[in-house]
Amino acid sequence: MSAPQDGHNDPAVAFEAAKLGVWTFLATEVLLFGALFTAYTVYRAKFPELFQAEHLKLNRILGTLNTVVLLTSSLTVVLGVDAIRRGKARLLQLYYGATVLLGGAFLCVKYIEWTEEFHHGLFPDTNIFFSLYFMMTGLHGIHVFLGMCVLTYVVVLAGRGRLSADYTTPVEMSGLYWHFVDLVWIYLLPLLYLIG
Amino acid sequence: MRHGTTGARRTYFAVYAALVALTVITVLVSYVHLGMMNVVVALLIASGKASLVALFFMHLKEESRLVWGFALVPIFFLTLIILGTLSDTLLR
Numbered sequence: 288m289s290a291p292q293d294g295h296n297d298p299a300v301a302f303e304a305a306k307l308g309v310w311t312f313l314a315t316e317v318l319l320f321g322a323l324f325t326a327y328t329v330y331r332a333k334f335p336e337l338f339q340a341e342h343l344k345l346n347r348i349l350g351t352l353n354t355v356v357l358l359t360s361s362l363t364v365v366l367g368v369d370a371i372r373r374g375k376a377r378l379l380q381l382y383y384g385a386t387v388l389l390g391g392a393f394l395c396v397k398y399i400e401w402t403e404e405f406h407h408g409l410f411p412d413t414n415i416f417f418s419l420y421f422m423m424t425g426l427h428g429i430h431v432f433l434g435m436c437v438l439t440y441v442v443v444l445a446g447r448g449r450l451s452a453d454y455t456t457p458v459e460m461s462g463l464y465w466h467f468v469d470l471v472w473i474y475l476l477p478l479l480y481l482i483g
Numbered sequence: 484m485r486h487g488t489t490g491a492r493r494t495y496f497a498v499y500a501a502l503v504a505l506t507v508i509t510v511l512v513s514y515v516h517l518g519m520m521n522v523v524v525a526l527l528i529a530s531g532k533a534s535l536v537a538l539f540f541m542h543l544k545e546e547s548r549l550v551w552g553f554a555l556v557p558i559f560f561l562t563l564i565i566l567g568t569l570s571d572t573l574l575r
Contacts, residue, residue: 310550313554317557324565351506351510359499361536473529481509
């Protein structure tokens with residue numbers, strides 16, 4: 288029995304289809320985080336003095352450090368995509384491995400920050416600013432962790448010789464997701480740490 | 484640009500340098516008191532950084548109009564949700 292003759296047998300069409308699938312998923316992610324960004328906007332408009340006073344209690348230095356860590360991890364991802372486009376699976380493994388480590392470093396810094404805040408008696412139920420802060424950075428942290436799992440899986444796939452210049456789909460799709468997680472943080476830094 | 488080139492890698496490093504520079508600038512500006520302008524500047528810089536990531540790292544620059552549609556429609560809806568909610572809570 289021959290395979291059905293639809294466009295998905297064509298690798299180029301399959302790649303485009305996968306890409307649209309990931310962008311659709313990212314659209315749902317925009318709205319997931321969007322609910323929190325909306326809540327942030329509403330309460331910031333309602334309690335500007337509270338947000339101004341509370342955001343100064345966050346560690347701006349660690350927040351900035353983590354931004355640079357995440358930006359660097361986006362660079363290693365795009366270099367990994369570039370590597371597999373040239374058929375260099377080993378190089379891809381190095382770049383994606385580095386990304387997973389940077390993701391881990393990000394979560395460690397986040398852990399230090401949260402610990403510091405707990406010691407200062409700042410908890411999710413302290414006030415609306417800290418409710419939003421823990422909720423937004425927590426949801427983002429879960430995304431970083433899931434991204435690390437997906438990228439590790441891509442490293443394993445490369446180790447099994449499943450990826451090449453002709454088949455880059457898992458690398459490119461996981462890369463798009465990682466960049467999205469970076470995008471969310473790009474907005475969290477100013478909203479939470481810089482302008483409260 | 485399905486195949487990596489040296490030119491592409493140079494672009495990635497340049498974009499990365501710009502992203503780090505913009506991060507440093509936005510943090511420094513946050514120490515200067517500009518009132519409401521602090522919010523405007525911080526969000527403009529964040530949007531500049533987000534555009535760089537989307538255009539170059541997510542390769543939106545090389546994508547078809549269909550993918551652009553998939554990328555922009557959720558932002559349109561998010562704007563609608565935020566403005567719609569504000570129009571309720573602020574004017575209540």
